[in-house]
Amino acid sequence: xxxxxxxxxxxxxxxxxxxxxxxxxxxxxxxxxxxxxxxxxxxxxxxxxxxxxxxxxxxxxxxxxxxxxxxxxxxxxxxxxxxxxxxxxxxxxxxxxxxxxxxxxxxxxxxxxxxxxxxxxxxxxxxxxxxxxxxxxxx
Numbered sequence: 460x461x462x463x464x465x466x467x468x469x470x471x472x473x474x475x476x477x478x479x480x481x482x483x484x485x486x487x488x489x490x491x492x493x494x495x496x497x498x499x500x501x502x503x504x505x506x507x508x509x510x511x512x513x514x515x516x517x518x519x520x521x522x523x524x525x526x527x528x529x530x531x532x533x534x535x536x537x538x539x540x541x542x543x544x545x546x547x548x549x550x551x552x553x554x555x556x557x558x559x560x561x562x563x564x565x566x567x568x569x570x571x572x573x574x575x576x577x578x579x580x581x582x583x584x585x586x587x588x589x590x591x592x593x594x595x596x597x598x
Contacts, residue, residue, distance in 0.1 A: 465592030533594035
């Protein structure tokens with residue numbers, strides 16, 4: 460499948476299944492939300508999750524983006540870049556998480572509380588970069 464066509468489809472979506480690789484090579488899947496920008500997908504994750512450990516060890520991943528029916532979907536192959544873990548409410552990682560939130564949800568009712576929650580949750584930004592695609596899209 461043409462990567463540009465798959466990216467255009469994914470740009471209109473928000474949720475996906477992220478597949479990472481366990482140490483023994485078996486896949487590990489997680490439902491995630493994303494914000495798309497061309498071939499880059501921003502994902503908010505926490506430091507203590509299996510997907511984070513997997514990506515630190517091996518950045519290869521796949522992103523399955525479903526359509527409105529079981530016969531419409533794309534699967535993107537790529538790699539993931541991880542930011543540092545949020546350390547303080549005013550650091551650059553939290554600024555990126557604020558932008559991610561705004562893109563998907565608009566304004567938050569209490570940005571100070573949100574910023575502190577990102578630090579308390581040990582959040583970081585995972586950036587999936589798509590390199591190829593497969594799937595089924597209507598003509």
